[in-house]
Amino acid sequence: MRIICLLFAIGISGTGCSSMGVEPWERDLLAKKSMRLNADYLDNYYDEHIYFSKEATSGGQGVGGGGCGCN
Template identity: 55%
Template sequence: MRRLLFLFLLLNLGGCSQLGVHAWERGTLAKDDMALTADAVDLSLDDHIYFSKEGTSGGRGFAGGGCGCN
């Protein structure tokens, strides 16, 4: 898994030569589907499920409590 992350970071770094766009080139990125937190309701519900069932929480957002979740 750590190798996967390294590959992931490497792929990201590979794009560094063309980092960033002009304001008028953001049409695609401005689509609702392309928001990093698109489907925020789904993410919120997922956080609750996995917080209840697994030993790790957070990462995308705060890991803190909020429920007993037994």
């Protein structure tokens, strides 16, 4: 599985980012709040906190965010 993930990573970065993308006037849908990578900010914050306290693993989306004595 790790190899698959790495291949995916290389694929994303190696297929040539320059061949992807849109022109500035094509960003109408991308500008919507629902298209944001972290659209449900507080939901995501709560979930990170809950699963941090119930599971052994965490992180991946960013750094920081505050520690907790719950795990």
